[in-house]
Amino acid sequence: MKKARLATAWLDGCSGCHMSLLDIDEALAVVAPQIDLLYGPLVDAQEFPQDIDVAIVEGAVSSHDDLEKIRLIRRNSRILVALGDCAVTGNVPAMRNSIAVKTILERVYIEGADIDKGVPTEVVPTLLKQALPLHDVVKVDLHVPGCPPSARMILFVLKELLEGRIPDLKSSARFG
């Protein structure tokens, strides 16, 4: 059987969803032979590859960098999965959404700093006005809510996707 070309990505999230993915423990050994993991925090690849079957994305879209990444991911992937509340609702990163970006940056980098006061202008990606759920900016094929979604749920999702089905999570998945 042809292996599924899989990629994962980490936008504005805490990595908890990736941790939960690793928490499927010994089931990793069952899944591993069926996939080629081509990109993500668990892989040493610089560029997001072409022709991905399933892209699993953690985190909200918070910066211009996130926005470019998610658009590229969408272009190059057949199925895009929003994994976890940050990707699905904005969640904790979106708690800043009612505050102006300038106010937050000054609070953190000037008022909150003891040394080197000043908002960084290089290296750190510029923030969007608000942290957004993935589906606000690209088409999402499957939403997996949860903070993080349980390992059991992730395993079920993976198995279904590898069988070529989009799993039905209605009434099994919950925010929070």
Add this chain to the structure above:
Amino acid sequence: MSSQITVRIDGVLCTATEGETIFEVAEANGKHIPSLCHMEGVSSAGSCRLCLVEVAGIDRLLPACTTPAQRGMAVTTTSDRLSSHRRLALELMFVERNHICAVCVSNGHCELQALAQSLGVTHVRYPYNSPRLSVDVSHPRFVLDHNRCILCSRCVRVCDEIEGAHVWDIGGRGIGSRVVADLDRPWGESQACTACGKCVQVCPTGALVEKGYAVEEMTRSKAAIARLAVKKGATP
């Protein structure tokens, strides 16, 4: 003497007492209709629209909690049309304020969150409003967090009809509506509040909570207040 009538709920003939709501008849006959603002023992508000049902011969959907059952009525409680309206109602509640379940005291014990799960809301299709809202911590024992209030008015009705204190009202209009204490002053300055905590016990979300609880810790006993209410015969 009120008379007995029969109505059909999802095809099943049910006996009801005239004056009972569709919701009450359904519950008495083991039919569960989703609800959020409704609470046993206090008056119905009909504000959340979760309990919408179809009634044969009527084009619009009717809230089961405020619609009296009538002789010969044929009610449908589950259909694709109803599910999509109920999901929409929930999504709009999530959009309106700031629900970050992962960091909420009510995470895992919230009626809004549980309904979203059981009705299959896996994401919200509309852009979030993200309003800037206040949190009232002026009361010595309790907190009111407007970010999580869905304006169900359970607190208003329980405080008025059971405790008899009438601390709460809904002030403002439309999207600017807020639960207000003593006609809009900080809760801690309320002259009427007896600190009984009934409003906190019946709030379906994490909007009214006791101080000192962390994420996921706030559990409630709505059933106890409902029993009290039924005993007191408070429903007007």
